[in-house]
Amino acid sequence: MNRKFYYILLIFMAFTFFSAAGHNLAQAQEKRHVDIRLVPELSRIEPGQTMYVAIEQTIAPGWHTYWMNPGDSGEAPDMRWTLPEGFEAGSAKWPIPEKIIIGGLGNYGYTGTAILLQEITAPENLPEGPLTLKADIDILVCAEICIPEQSTAETVLNDAGQPPQDNAAYIDDAFNLLPATLEWDSYYSEDSDGNFITKIAVEQPAFVEVLGAGTDFYLAMKDWGVIDNAAPTYPQASADYIVIRHKRGDRPIGALKTLNGLLAYRDGATGARSAITFTAVPDPEWKARQATPPSATQTPPGNRHPIGLILLFALMGGIILNLMPCVFPVLSLKALKLCRMAGKEIAQARIHGALYAAGVMAAFAAFAMLLIALKGAGAQIGWGFHLQNPAFVAFLAYLMLVIGLNLSGLFELRVSIGGKNAGEEHGYAASFLTGVLATVVATPCTAPFMGIAMGYALTQGAPITVAVFLTLGFGLALPYLALSFIPALQKSLPRPGAWMEKFRRIMAWPMYATAAWLAWVYAQQMPPFAVLWLMGGLLFIASGILLVKRRKTFLRAVGFAALAFALLPIISGIRHDPPAQMQNVAEGWTSYEEKSFAALLAGNDPIFVNMTAAWCITCKINEKAVLDLQGTKNLFKKHGVRTVMGDWTNYNPDITAYLESFGRKGVPLYVYYGPRNPGTGQRPDPVVLPQIVTPGILEKTIGVQQ
Amino acid sequence: MKTIAQIIAVFLALAAAQPALAAVAVGRPAPDFTLTDTHEHDHSLSQYLGKTVVLEWTNHECPYVRKHYDSGSMQMLQKEETEKGIVWLSIVSSAPGEQGHTAPEEANKIMGEEKTAETARLLDPSGDTGRLYGAKTTPHMFIINPEGLLVYAGAIDDRPSARMNTLQGARNHVRAALAEMAEGKPVSTPQTKPYGCSVKYAR
Secondary structure, rough: HHHHHHHHHHHHHHHHHHHHHHHHHHHHOOOOEEEEEEEOOOOOHHHHHHOEEEEEEEOOOOOOOEEEEEEOEEEEEEEEEEHHHHHHEEEOOOOOOEEEOOOEEEEEOOOOOEEEEEEEEEOOOOOOOEEEEEEEEEEEEEEEOOOEEEEEEEEEEOOOOOOOEEEEEHHHHHHHOOEHHHHHHHOEEOOOOEEEEEEEEEOOOHHHHHHOOOEEEEEEEOOOEEOOOOEEEEEEOOOOEEEEEEEEEOOOOOOOOOOOEEEEEEEEOOOOOEEOOOOOOEHHHHHHHHHHHHHHOOOOOOOOOOOOOHHHHHHHHHHOOOOOOOOHHHHHHHHHHHHHHOOHHHHHHHHHHHHHHHHHHHHHHHHHHHHHHHOOOOOOOOHHHHHHHHHHHHHHHHHHHHHHHOOOOOOOOOOOOOOOOHHHHHHHHHHHHHHHHHHHOOOOOOOHHHHHHHHHHHHHHHHHHHHHHHHHHHHHHHHHHHHHOOOOHHHHHOOOOOOOHHHHHHHHHHHHHHHHHHHHHHHHHHHHHHHHHHHHHHHHHHHHHHOOOOOHHHHHHHHHHHHHOOOOHHHHHHHOOOOOOOOOOOOOOOEEOOOHHHHHOOOOOOOEEEEEEOOHHHHHHHHHHHOOOOOHHHHHHOOOOOEEEEEEEOOOOHHHHHHHHHHOOOOOOEEEEEEOOOOOOOOOOOEEEOOOOHHHHHHHHHHOOO | OOOHHHHHHHHHHHHHOOOOOOOOOOOOOOOOEEEEEEEEEEEEHHHHHHOEEEEEEEEOEEEHHHHHHHOOHHHHHHHHHHHHEEEEEEOOOOOOOOOOOOOOHHHHHHHHHHHOOOOEEOOOOOOOHHHHHHOOEEOOOEEEEEEEEEEEEEEEEEEOOOOHHHHOOOEHHHHHHHHHHOOOOOOOEOOOOOOOOOOOOOO
């Protein structure tokens, strides 16, 4: 008897020991980080009744699970229900997620306890007896590391053996942790700075005050990739709209329709986590903007200027143009004529001034028309585009030489167009033509302020283009016009005398210099041998002009032949196919190619872009006086700046497109891209430098952006 | 005069400032990087211009990565594609002390045990390259075409789960994209939401 008792006791103890050990072992192996249980609203369900079943996650401290959109990483729990026959499961309601940022990645999820609410509907013909609701749940739980856990949770309804339970209060509490569903009209759009904008029409003005008192705002979208999850949210509320600004994510959203999201905040009064949901449709205004051709969606910055400011720029650009080396000699000559006239009647001076202005403006208007026509024909062109044509460059070189020779007193230019009498007597036609000439010789020069005005003009409709060009012309004509109309100014001019002839001779030299420079431009565009032709052409022009004045028929014939020969470089320039997109890039610079530049831009280093052309004198001055200086090179080196040069001497659509992206239609263009911020991974906005750069400006720009 | 010029300069700079382009986007050039592999060799993306390059962000301890390696499916894809001349670079951006961070010898040991078949496994302990590409998860896949343009970014397949049985019937986005590229077709699904563990960047 005793022995038997001991045997039983031994077996019992052994059983207890092993079961305990086994239990511990199982626990060690499957130490869960999330415990899941199901809590039904009521333990009894009626036929056809709908109730909520809570899925309660109890999450280990330091660990988190995920919302329906987990954010940058992670995974939403996957729930699969096994329900008695005829039961239906609706959609689950998710509590307000927390925003969890680790190592620069943004996630949405839960810590502590999270309760999802699942709607369950019983069938009309409810089966008898206990009913088991079972959920298989795959849930990812993460701390620094992630562990996928698989759980099965069950609850039994209508079990006669158990006392009835009413968990309505528990479900109510869970409801309070859900976001508030406000079905207010909501619209989404993108702004030009890469932000996702949500606009919610306020239907209860009192709510704006509640929101105003809130803190700790963040936006969470149900769809992935719409917003940059780790970025902060900037909400603003007025009586009419709640506007939420948040950096866009990397997924294109053009094809998406409605977007669901929530704006979470901490309630100012209670400190409780609160949120409002919205279902946003694309903002109609934004859609309309998108519907316009893609080239127009990227608004050039020039467009942000009011038209008045642009016209002011054009006027200033025109005035400054007077001082450019290619224009100044022509104009100073004009001014000299005024000196002579100072004694004569004022009326005539005014007529000359007005005619000159008319000439300038007519030439500018013609130029504008030509540009509009070419643009209409689909050409990628900008200011100075004609200088991409070697024939025109050769022509301009001749013109400069001829003007120079004229100034040097080697011959007098008689204006025979428009009737000899008028020309001889009063020089009216000459005044008009001087205006045209001033415009033609001004074309190689881009003055400061002209770039913005020009770029703006060419992106606008024809009337505005013409208006801007006319204003430029008016600016160019203005100093002379002022001189001729205001006698007081005329009196301030030095008295006429022998010095005037000397001055005129001196003024010939800038013209020769311009001709020499144009010859160099021609050399950039044409094969080396062609340059010899141009030089020969210049010689023929000079000798031809001198010879045709001679009395002897033979000499005159030789002169005309020489002039005819001089046409050859122009003809060969016309026949010459420009070396497509050939770029001539200075040492130490990378040539601008769309692809390689985009790769550079995607990298981290700061970038300095220099858009230039051989025929752009402002560009060349900047390069020699600033960019090529050892100090500048050292500055670039010190900050690790990648230097990129785009040579627009020849036609190059990629460079034209780049200029256009900054609202420009001409060179020079200098753009500095600061280095990518290692913390945020963002590049600062590119900075456009002025068209006249100085070492100081460079240093300031590059220094500040570090 | 100098002051006026500077005022004008500042004004113009302000007037013409324009937002920068997004860093990495499908259809745009992939940014260049240089990283050292587990055998101390340097690899730059630019050196592979002219070839298709697959970038695979990985972390050998992440359960989602485990799904693809324990099943052998990732190694198989690596082997198939590298044999076709495609450059496959797996990248580890785990910071020192974080999950998945490996010294070169340790990484080589793991690669040997798992019989991986990538062109090279690159170590990015600073996370700079990972952040440059916006790599968010392991795995996170990128495909760069021979012209250097990013043509795919996102998940390895369409089953965002760590469970092995989800491999059955899944569409492997990388395999599909590479097949389309081989036929000269555009990639039909150029972007998906990457899934997996977060990349364990330095905190």
